[in-house]
Amino acid sequence: MRRTLSDLLKMKRNDERFTMVTAYDYTSAQLVERSGIPVVLVGDSLGMVFAGHETTLPVTLDEMIYHCRAVVRGARSALIVGDLPFNTYPDADTGLRSAARLLQEAGVQAVKLEGGREVCSIVSRITRRGIPVMGHIGFTPQSVHAFGNKIVRGKNIDDARALLDDALALQDAGCFAVVLECVPSALAEEVSAALAIPTIGIGSGLHCDGQVQVWHDMLGLYTDFVPRHVKRYARLAELIEAALKQFDEEVRSAKFPAANTGPRVKASVVEQLRAERVEA
Ligand code: KIV
Numbered sequence: 001m002r003r004t005l006s007d008l009l010k011m012k013r014n015d016e017r018f019t020m021v022t023a024y025d026y027t028s029a030q031l032v033e034r035s036g037i038p039v040v041l042v043g044d045s046l047g048m049v050f051a052g053h054e055t056t057l058p059v060t061l062d063e064m065i066y067h068c069r070a071v072v073r074g075a076r077s078a079l080i081v082g083d084l085p086f087n088t089y090p091d092a093d094t095g096l097r098s099a100a101r102l103l104q105e106a107g108v109q110a111v112k113l114e115g116g117r118e119v120c121s122i123v124s125r126i127t128r129r130g131i132p133v134m135g136h137i138g139f140t141p142q143s144v145h146a147f148g149n150k151i152v153r154g155k156n157i158d159d160a161r162a163l164l165d166d167a168l169a170l171q172d173a174g175c176f177a178v179v180l181e182c183v184p185s186a187l188a189e190e191v192s193a194a195l196a197i198p199t200i201g202i203g204s205g206l207h208c209d210g211q212v213q214v215w216h217d218m219l220g221l222y223t224d225f226v227p228r229h230v231k232r233y234a235r236l237a238e239l240i241e242a243a244l245k246q247f248d249e250e251v252r253s254a255k256f257p258a259a260n261t262g263p264r265v266k267a268s269v270v271e272q273l274r275a276e277r278v279e280a
Helices: 005-013 026-035 061-074 092-106 117-128 141-147 157-173 185-194 236-252 267-279
Strands: 018-022 039-042 079-083 110-112 133-138 177-181 199-202 210-213
Touching: 005 079, 026 061, 039 061, 039 210, 061 079, 061 092, 092 110, 092 117, 117 133, 117 157, 133 157, 157 177, 157 185, 177 185, 185 199
Parallel strands: 018 039, 018 210, 039 079, 079 110, 110 133, 133 177, 177 199, 199 210
Antiparallel strands: none
16 A cells, blocks of 8 residues: 555654655665665656766756656555656746646655745645645755855744744645755754745754665765755665676686586587688
8 A cells, every 4th residue: 555645744754753764766666665765756856867967957847747647556555755846837837737737647755846835826736736745945956046155044033933934834835844954953943843835854963753765875885065954875886886897807817707506409400500601
C-alpha cells in the first residue's frame, strides 16, 4: 500500500521523525523502495546533479514528467512528490495546469513548489482541485539569481518573522508539508512547533519533523563539492571509479571475459569458415 499524506500527519502527531530522499530514475527509485524510506522527491535538483546544469532553472516540465514516470515505475509504496520547475507556476491557472500534468501524465501523488506568501494563491488553487502540495521555503534554488550568495535565511528578527509567516500561510493555503532549506536550527524548531503539518529539513538542524537529502550528495557520488549540511552515508564515487578502472584493466590484460564463457559454436563451423577464407 502506498504511503499517504495522512501517514505523514500521523507521524507528526506521534512525534515520529521520517525521511525523504530524491530519486530521478527507475533504478534509484527501486533502491529507495527497498530501504523503506516513505517519501521520494523527484526534485528539480536533477537539473544540477543529473544533467550537469549550474542551477535548477533550465529544467522543464516535460523533463520532470519523464523522470517522474521512471520513479513512479520503480517505487510502488513510497509517496512520490514531483517538483514543479521554475516558471511553471507563474500564476494560479498555469500552476494548476502544470501540477495536473505531473499527476496525470507521470503518476506522482503530490507536487512541490518554492516560495512563501507570494505563492499562496497558487497553492490554494491547486489544493482546492485535490492536488496535494508540499511547500519549500528558506533557501529556494529557483530564486538563486535574486538571492545571490545569501543562502541561510531567517538570521535577523524581520527575516525570522517573515519565514514563520510564510510557513503559516502555506499551511493555511493547504500545503500538507513544508521543506525548510538552510534555516537556522533554532528557527526551524520554532516553525516546526508552530505548524500542524510536518516540516522537512535540509541544512536546517535536528528539530524538523523529517529530513530530506539529495541522492547524489548522501551517497557520495560527487567528490569535488559536498555542501556543509550533507552527510555522506556511502562513498559510491570511489567504489564506482575503482570498479570501472578494474574493468578497463582486465579487458586490456585479457582477464575479462574469462575464457570459454561466451555462446558456443561447433568447431566444424569455424573450420569451414576458415577454409573458405583461405580459398578466397
Ligand atoms: O530539488 C530538490 O532536490 C529539492 C530538495 C533539495 C529539497 O528541492
